[in-house]
Amino acid sequence: MAKAKKKAQQEVVKPEKDVVASMAEAFREKLLKIVQSGVKDLVIDLMGVEMVDSVGIGVLVATHNSVSKAGGKMSVTNVSEDIYKLFKTMRLDQHFEVSPVAG
Amino acid sequence: MNKCLGPMTFTVSHNPDGIDLRFSATLENIDRVAEETKRFVRRMDVEEHTFDVFLVLREALVNAVIHGSGGDGQKIVSCTLRLEDGSLIMEIEDEGEGFDWRGCLAKSPDPNSDCGRGLGIMKEYCADFRFNDKGNGLIMRKRLSSRVAHCQEISALPSIK
Numbered sequence: 001m002a003k004a005k006k007k008a009q010q011e012v013v014k015p016e017k018d019v020v021a022s023m024a025e026a027f028r029e030k031l032l033k034i035v036q037s038g039v040k041d042l043v044i045d046l047m048g049v050e051m052v053d054s055v056g057i058g059v060l061v062a063t064h065n066s067v068s069k070a071g072g073k074m075s076v077t078n079v080s081e082d083i084y085k086l087f088k089t090m091r092l093d094q095h096f097e098v099s100p101v102a103g
Numbered sequence: 104m105n106k107c108l109g110p111m112t113f114t115v116s117h118n119p120d121g122i123d124l125r126f127s128a129t130l131e132n133i134d135r136v137a138e139e140t141k142r143f144v145r146r147m148d149v150e151e152h153t154f155d156v157f158l159v160l161r162e163a164l165v166n167a168v169i170h171g172s173g174g175d176g177q178k179i180v181s182c183t184l185r186l187e188d189g190s191l192i193m194e195i196e197d198e199g200e201g202f203d204w205r206g207c208l209a210k211s212p213d214p215n216s217d218c219g220r221g222l223g224i225m226k227e228y229c230a231d232f233r234f235n236d237k238g239n240g241l242i243m244r245k246r247l248s249s250r251v252a253h254c255q256e257i258s259a260l261p262s263i264k
Binding site: 051061065 | 165
């Protein structure tokens, strides 16, 4: 499902669908495998994603915790206005870098 | 319209001001309820800003499926949506034993935990919600600013003579 692009030390993952309960378990496993492969700069690109629920947020926080433990970092980019507001409200920006979609 | 897929249940009943859904407690069915809700708000002409509606509805459904029903697809969750006085009323009920919602609402989510944010989101995004005493039923009211809601407000005013 999610596409992953490699650029040197960086790995960009695009879920390309809403990050919600029904896909969370498979997405969590995919991200964990990437972290276990030794990636130190993980970027989750939410371009086109319209919804992230609490289960999806849980996957992002769990992945961030795993990357940090392994000495790396995670960031989330191209976040829609509504999801950006949700992440700020839930103070996720205090855990990892969150960048809104341009324009 | 009724849709039954083998042992899995997913039924939708339409009425003039709302829809009633009954479905097997699976995470995939939450997505189907979200799709039906999108169609409903489009029909009701209240599509102006629906992110908050879909978010709180999803949180309530996740609670009902994962916690209320324990992920048991044999259990049924019911969800009723209706437009009333410019607000969308959402009622969700599961067949589970309920939970200590008073205790859970009093707690703040652990920022480092990967779970436990659902009720926190509901508190932030829905000013008006209440559980039944047992905790297996929830009613939420989201105020809508739309042409329909606006018209209903105006029609509620006394007529000029």
